[in-house]
Amino acid sequence: MFEYDPVLYSRILTGITLAVHVIFATVGVGIPLMIALAEWMGIKRNDEHYRLLARRWARGFVITVAIGVVTGTAIGLQLSLLWPNFMQLAGHVISLPLFMETFAFFFEAIFLGIYLYTWDRFKKKIYHFLLLIPVAIGATASGFFISTVNSFMNAPRGFDIENGVLTNIRPLEAMFNPATPTKVAHVLSSAYLTSAFVLAAIAAFAILRGKDHVYHKKALHLTMTAAAVFAITTAVIGDFSGKYLAEYQPEKLAAAEWHFETSTEAPLILGGILKDDNEIKYALEIPYALSILAHGDPSAEVIGLEEFPEDELPPLIVHYFFDLMVGIGMFLALVAILYVLLAKIRKWNQLNKPILWAIIAGGPLSLLAIEMGWFFAELGRQPWLLVGYMTVDQGATTSQHVDLMIVLFVLLYIVLCTTCATVLRKMFINNPVEKELRDRGME
Ligand code: HEB
Known part of the structure; x- marks a missing residue:
């Protein structure tokens, strides 16, 4: 029925991957800030309720981070496997923020690990809070770096092409292109907004019940x-x-x-x-x-x-x-x-x-x-992949197996999303707030 078209299939697979990833990436950027706000309030007002909020949000956050890592890795793979021509050109120019994103993620992950295992370990509660700062910075920094890559696709700068050869590469100019300020700010701000609303919806639901x-x-x-x-x-x-x-544009x-x-x-x-x-x-x-x-x-x-x-x-x-x-x-x-x-x-x-x-x-x-x-x-941005330089058709692979990959990846995402939903449900339903408040003697 369908004629096999590697470009179309590559677009579909990348699109599905991004659509799944962006959910986890968005809450991944925003929730650390919300946890930080809650823990800060808890310390400032000496209010254990806020600290419990931070604790419970952090527990749920870890699960979404885990899924975000898998889908994020899938994107990394698909970038080079499905869009080899794009990576061949852009890789030279925009690899700086791509690397930095990975670095920011490691930074975040290390401190998140320490943060999770050190509740109630410090005499001064503020020390525990301080561990969260690098987590929030790392999360926001990954969002920042990866958005500059997307900005670059919209407003490519920082290189010259002479007789078809890439010369005079200026990585910082590529990263800080004309699209960067608004793109980065809108992505981060909407991630904070969405994370706040998702957590608010959960609280409103509890109150309504x-x-x-x-x-x-x-x-x-x-x-x-x-x-x-x-x-x-x-x-x-x-x-x-x-x-x-x-x-x-x-x-x-x-x-x-x-x-x-x-x-x-x-x-x-x-x-x-x-x-x-x-x-x-x-x-x-x-x-x-x-x-x-x-x-x-x-x-x-x-x-x-x-x-x-x-x-x-x-x-x-x-x-x-x-x-x-x-x-x-x-x-x-x-x-x-x-x-x-x-x-x-x-x-x-x-x-x-x-x-x-x-x-x-x-x-x-x-x-x-x-x-x-x-x-x-x-x-x-269509038909461009790199506005003015490369169309989506020119950037794609000619591989004959992208259709099979779509099936496999979709199965992976279904498994991931159901696992995420089940674990989160189990985690919070088996340990409702009321029970945890009682267990901690905070009624
Ligand atoms: Fe939005 C995008 C506008 C809201 C999310 N944004 C976008 C764009 C524009 C806009 C123009 C494009 C850019 C480019 O391409 O570069 N918005 C807007 C406005 C508003 C909004 C005017 C108001 C109302 N958003 C919003 C919200 C959200 C969002 C609410 C969520 C929550 N956006 C978004 C995203 C994006 C956008 C995510 C992608 C990225 C960028 O920036 O691009």
């Missing part, structure tokens, strides 16, 4: 306060990402907004369906908003898709990915800010059912926004 120990309320309050902060930073940085695109932004003709006072298109002749139906138009997103000026000119050759246009489906991401972003910000405001006004109850349900929905939705953000960023 009638568990009324103050432990859950403290967990919810801490995570939702963090979520409110990071929802705002994510949206603000997302706006800068839009300005980056307008300057360096205008075709990606135009594809996201179905903006066909270059024009001033461009509106933002929400939803809708594309008819023949590029006619947009059933969409919500926000006047001037695209000009503002692109240039911070309601009358600014925004470049349309008409200015690019037909064979260099990204797929127009990215419009929906972008809308979903932004829509979810707005929802998360609204819920988090509302929660914080309600919690401030004592007479009102921030623990009412609709808010709790919205927070619970926010957990999976934030993960969906992460997926949509990456789908937009990656498909929006």
Whole structure:
């Protein structure tokens, strides 16, 4: 039925691997920060509940780290096996942050090990907390380094090509390319936001199920306060990402907004369906908003898709990915800010059912926004693998066995994800908070 096509199959396999990996990578970057916040609160307020929070989050975190290591290794392998031509060119230029990412991970893993085994071992609790700092730095640094590699694919810099030969390689310039600031900041901020929301959803679920120990309320309050902060930073940085695109990858932004003709006072298109002749139906138009997103000026000119050759246009489906991401972003910000405001006004109850349900929905939705953000960023780069230098077709392997690899890797991911879910469930259900509070004499 399908004709074997190594390029298509390589894209599918890499896409599936990344879609799985990004879940674990995102919580891997964000949760150490949340653990640090909880333990810090515990020490500052001398409150054992917060320390127990840190302890339980850390236990769950280890499981997700383990899965992240496996899927991350799969990506490393697939980069060289499925995209040999890309690695041959890019490997020379961008290997610095690729190595640094591995280094940052080792740094994190070593201290995580020590951290886990030294609860209650120090007379001064702050020493234990200090062990977490390198863990959080290592986690964020891996996210930083690997995002610079993705930035490089979008805005390749730091090398010259003379007669087809790579010369004059400048690794730092490659790493700190024009896409780096917004990409790195948006990736990190959205990882913190998502981690806060996932943990908040768990606490909200416990409260909704009638568990009324103050432990859950403290967990919810801490995570939702963090979520409110990071929802705002994510949206603000997302706006800068839009300005980056307008300057360096205008075709990606135009594809996201179905903006066909270059024009001033461009509106933002929400939803809708594309008819023949590029006619947009059933969409919500926000006047001037695209000009503002692109240039911070309601009358600014925004470049349309008409200015690019037909064979260099990204797929127009990215419009929906972008809308979903932004829509979810707005929802998360609204819920988090509302929660914080309600919690401030004592007479009102921030623990009412609709808010709790919205927070619970926010957990999976934030993960969906992460997926949509990456789908937009990656498909929006098509047909390029390395913008301006190498298309995806040119970068791929010609191997005849990628289809079999897809089957094998998908089986691996299914096993990994079910194992992760089962272990986490067992770990927390066999040892509920209430029991652990009692065992530790903290009721
Ligand atoms: Fe996002 C991406 C914007 C929200 C996640 N973002 C992206 C982009 C843009 C944006 C423009 C592209 C960039 C490039 O390509 O370079 N966002 C935005 C905005 C907002 C947002 C405006 C507001 C609302 N996001 C968001 C959220 C999330 C996200 C909420 C989650 C949670 N994104 C994301 C990701 C990505 C994106 C992950 C991929 C990476 C990059 O940066 O690229």
